[in-house]
Amino acid sequence: MNAGMIRVLLVWGLLIFLGGTEFFATDLPFERCWRPLIMVPGVLMVLVVVIGLMEVRKGPVIVRAFAVAAMFWLFVLLALGSADPLTRTNHYVPDAHVK
């Protein structure tokens, strides 16, 4: 049992804790538009896995650069992609029905 293995166990413990937080956050009385905030512990879990388990600290510098780049471009896609629905007005067509 070395330091590395203890670290893995701590990571596991942290993930279970964060998962529990997320699970119980579901019951909090958020309004519909704020409910995506439940993702915050989920995002933290992602970060814990990336930093704790995916060799970002051990590998060459470019590994960290690639990881940051991936997160950044995902953010660009989601943010700039959301610009349209957030600014568009959909005009409801009264007779539209589902088949």
Next chain:
Amino acid sequence: MSTTPADSVRISARAAAGSYLTDGVTLRSWLLTTDHKRIALLYLGSITVFFFIGGVAAALVRLNLVVPQGLLGSAESYNRLFTLHGVIMVWFFLVPAVPVTLGNFLVPLMLGARDLAFPRLNLFTWYLFIAGGAITLWALFVGGIDTGWTFYTPLSTMYSKGHVVMAAVGIFISGFASIATGVNFIVSIHRLRAPGLSWYRMPVFLWSIYSVSVLLVLATPVLAITLLLLAAERLFHIGVFDPAIGGDPLLFQHLFWFYSHPAVYIMILPGFGVVSEIIPTFSSKSLFGYKFIVWASISIAVISFFVWGHHMFVAGTSVYSAVLFSILSYLVAVPSAIKVFNWLGTMHKGFIRFDAPMLYALGFIGLFTIGGLTGLWVAALAADVHLTQTFFVVAHFHYIMVGGMVSAFFGGLHFWWPKITGRMYPEMWARIAALVMFIGFNFTFFPQFILGYLGMPRRSFSYLPEFQVLNVFSSAGASILAAAYLLPLAYLTWSLFHGERAPANPWGATGLEWQTASPPPTVNFVETPVVTCGPYAYPPPETVHQRNV
């Protein structure tokens, strides 16, 4: 600078016995090679085939447009032809062209390395490319698709009677070749540079390949998921793009253009790199503003992700969204303009030689500039309302893709032909072909700007009679352009057997690839080179003039 280019690199100039071309003569040694140079040639043969298939489709499109009612008689056939032309030219010629041929061949050489980081992955990408291409060709020929290369919903998902899913599968598979190639280049450039080759000593071609690879790795997966969703919608009628259940057809366009706008920069960035190598060589002068050109390439790659909405100005997005994308589109033009000025600055007071590669590069500068400027017109919201979906847009992107990128590709092919094949091509024929291409190109596409301005819609097999004269001009120009493309096929093939043997550095260029034999040995360099000075280490213009007059 008192040293000549050859002095700047200390390597043993002992010629190795044989070259990569003679190292194994069986079919198996070619089809199972992991040598990046051979893989580059495998790709070169493949994209040449695709280029001519796409070209035949273009010829038929132009043939149809010589009479207002459409010579081919059928809208269906016309739709299938322009779709074939677009799909093949975009995904199976322009996107791969320079990276997989010149890039695969030159990146290790320019790095001073013996191969790329992942040679077996490199070979695998060629097989993916062939598989994807075969499936797509089969889809296009066994019935074709009529949606245009843009596959907009709901035509592609609900109403088209073509082989949409099959074509999507083929493009999907070839996308993995793009991603893997990009990974290979980025990792190689980070990890395999020769001693002394710092980032700012790399030739601009490597920076361009790096920028392109960023786009290949980050944008292509978005296309992959988009095609998957498209196929699922068509096969299972799931409805994610279907407004009847609350889906959004604009979501398809956002996802499609999020890839396809960076894709057009994937297509042009390597051309910038090629031109940035040719111009200093044939001006015998160092590249003007090296760091500006380098950071312009990186900026173009980054900003290209922010402008996709300009393909959707009339699609129904809000005016606020459109304004945002319009401003960002103006921004992306700035680094391209910086490059053009720097190329001109390189030529200023240089000793200019008009060999064929230089003719292609000069044609590139002029035609790309026109294409780029007309892009600004369509990026203006008010103008775009009138110009969108007309031939103006068609002319705009053909000036960049054909006038720009194809010229650059031919320029690079001629420039590095001695290195790749060990033979010189016939210079006179090459210059004639370059000039004929320039003339034929302008004859074909300049009238289309006017047609678009006058209101002729694109993707329509018939048109109003008042547009006929310009259409006939354009189609006549296309026949000249076709001749210009057939000429190199002929004389380059001829040169393989009868061309003069090329020395290691026929152009007197700088760069590590010119320090090894033409063609290179399999291991590229007998000893790993050590780089001691920057790229483009040409002597100052005054000494060049004294030397050459």
Next chain:
Amino acid sequence: MSSTVAHGFQYESASYQAQTAIAGMWLFLASEVMFFGPLILTWIFSRHWNPVGFDAGGRETDLSIGTLNTFVIVTSSCLYALGVQFIRQGNVRWMILCCSATLVLGLVFLALKFGVEWPEDIAHHLFPTAAHFKITGSTEGGARLFFIFYFVATALHGVHMVVGIGLLLWLIRRAGRGDFSSGYHTPVIVVGIYWSFVDVVWLTLYPLIYLIGRGP
């Protein structure tokens, strides 16, 4: 250590090649982020245009299986990381044990998802193209869109998991043949990074599928 390990002729040493392979896998994963990213954008669009219906669909998911699967996959990822620690010390036997445990948990995940949850959802008329969808009325469209996202995302995640399981099998076979040691175990690290990524994707999908729609 590294001078006795073979390496590609373009690399200066085996350890340099190992670090390069790790970098290559990470760059590939960056492309995978951009593969799953548009699905998240699809979630955003679908929920934005159909907020009530979309969440109505979300309430129909099986929270217990989803949560159990999250626990399973997180544990599998940590078990694998333990295996990496073992091989770093040269302990091949325990590395194989950890990888096998990861493999078993991966199979458990797939069995729960595709063997239990999917059939259950389909039996409840939740497949988005079903003629008689479980939810009807004004929220039907949104709910269908939710289940489009659900089935597409879990299918793609499942495909990635199957690839991961294949990689694990390959690793265990190679380890059994004695290919790995404390001096060379690059494939073990690289596969581990991939497996953790599959875990990361699930951690992103879990709240999007099971939690956000379940308001009180």
